Amino acid sequence: MTEEWTPGSLRELAFGYMSSGVLLAAAELDIFSTLDREPASAPKLAAMLQADLRATTILADALAALELLEKREDIYSLAPGVADALTHDGSDNQLPFMQHHANSLRSWGRLAEVTQSGRPAVAGPSIRGPEADHVAYQEIMDVNARHAPEVIAALGAFEFNHFLDIGCGPGTWAISLLHAVPGAHATLYDRPDVLPITRKHVEAAGLSSRVTFLEGDYLGDDPLPEGFDLVWISAVAHLNSRQQNRELFAKAHASLRTGGQLMIRDIVMDDARAAPFFGAMFSVTMLVRTETGGTYSFREFEEDLAVAGFERAELFCGERPMDSVIRARRMDVPPK
């Protein structure tokens, strides 16, 4: 950034939350799915949303000002492209992402307070309730995993018989890995509140016969099963402190056969930690939403992997920041 800041450019940056907040609130209210079923006037829209009329009118007008809605003769309808991305039945449904960020914005609003205390600011649930929020959060992983086949393909040919996915989430990455290596088997490990969603996805993919589910918390004391030739840890490392990652990697090391490999999919920051841009923003999300999470540079990952006994760490830079992959190998027995 070599441009000089001016009051005008700084104001523009400062006001960025406004348009964003309007879009996210509309997603939280699910206005777009509602209007996709049928274009409506403000009174009708308010009735369908069970919302206040004055408020619905102001919000719908703001959405029209942002060109997310069209308004003709007092009837609101979706602008071109919106139905695909912001409705339940859309071909590229981003609603879970939007609904998650509506919650995230509430935490970010308390960033100054979090910077003082160092403790996350847990924002109250959305109007959709804590359960719906939990589902949205898991579904984001789904949305983000649409590129999984390309990311996996970019890792080159790799073979495994049986892999362990620690913190598997909804299981979308595991499903892509199983598709990439026919005949392989997977053990999917996550907390009891997550696995039901995973089971549903695996069943829908017709892969139940190739998958074992295992309930547990990788931060707990329970050892992980052994004998795998691949451990996959996707979008988990950023939830942990470096010390927690070292412990997690040591467990992964113990569950691998000699010669087996660990793959970590996550954001990998530059050494200066201010790039990639989304990574720097994501670090703030981890700050306001988790006790210990953060993003790490390759050098930090390499160090933590070495402490856990891994060798030959290498980085595959992803096209999207969250899609970088670090691969490391277990060459020997773990140091005692």
Place this chain on the structure above:
Amino acid sequence: MTKEWTAESLRELALGYMPSAVLLAAAELDIYSVLAREPMHAERLAAALQTDLRATTVLADALVAVGVVEKFDTLYSPAPGIIDTLAADATSRVLPLLQLHATRLRLWGRLAEVVKTGRPVAVAPSIRGAEADLVAYIETMEVNAWQAPQVVAGLGPLEFEHLLDIGCGTGSWPIAFLRAVPGARATLYDLPEALPIARSRVEAAGLTDRVSFVEGDFTVDEALPGGADLALVFGVAHQNSRQENRELFAKLHTALRPGGHILVRGNVMSPDHTAPLFGAMFAILMLVRTESGTTYSFEETVEDLAAAGFEEPKLFRHERDIDSIIRARRRDIQPGTGGARR
């Protein structure tokens, strides 16, 4: 409109709160003033701010990513132009504005809830405390009014003897009007808690002998101070419903001298309320902050003025922001009284 949204462009719009929130939180913490002293490590910055080290590091790195802070090795310093922009003279001072918007961002986070209930929400004060928040609010109003003299000059030759400012706030606008018309006097009317600020500004401007102050609440008071030939309703109408505006305008009709004028300053929306964008966003702010406020179109304001007995409406000054001004003239006979027009 030919714009076609994609998942990618919608995600970008959705994430717009992030750089904005980073900038605003840093203003709330006043990081920029601390870094202005000299480049420093995260450890020193955290010590100076009395903040958590991990959190301060993450925030400082995010500020670098946004481009408002620079990092050489591990030393952070303000990016070019930042300090001047934030701190400069009162006319372009941005820091209070950023501090004010740090609080507003918290309000916007509850927009979905407000749309459900239709009721405004209150949020906790910033880490700077409720009093500091109020100062930031007042300073922002002051900064927003910095172009008042220019705006008033742009209105052309003004003729009035006595102006009445309803909801005068910091007094910047009546001061500009008084300076433009030497010899005129003003009555400044606002809530008791607001008037001390206006008083001190008027005093500082050396205009005390031309100004009288009246404490009051136009939503409650039956009558407003009489005798004026020009009424200012500046940045007030958007806090009210249309019915409340009609009542306010009617009270002003009664208070004004025959032939007097009213000036209404605020966002003027397109008839369908979807432009300008800033006005639509301002309506959202009124939604989360007030019981009945929003922004209005020229046609709506004219209708409400007419209902209260004002005529010859004119869009006196048209801007895409809050500085549009509508002027109308007091009709001398109340509607419905059957009297002939003068």
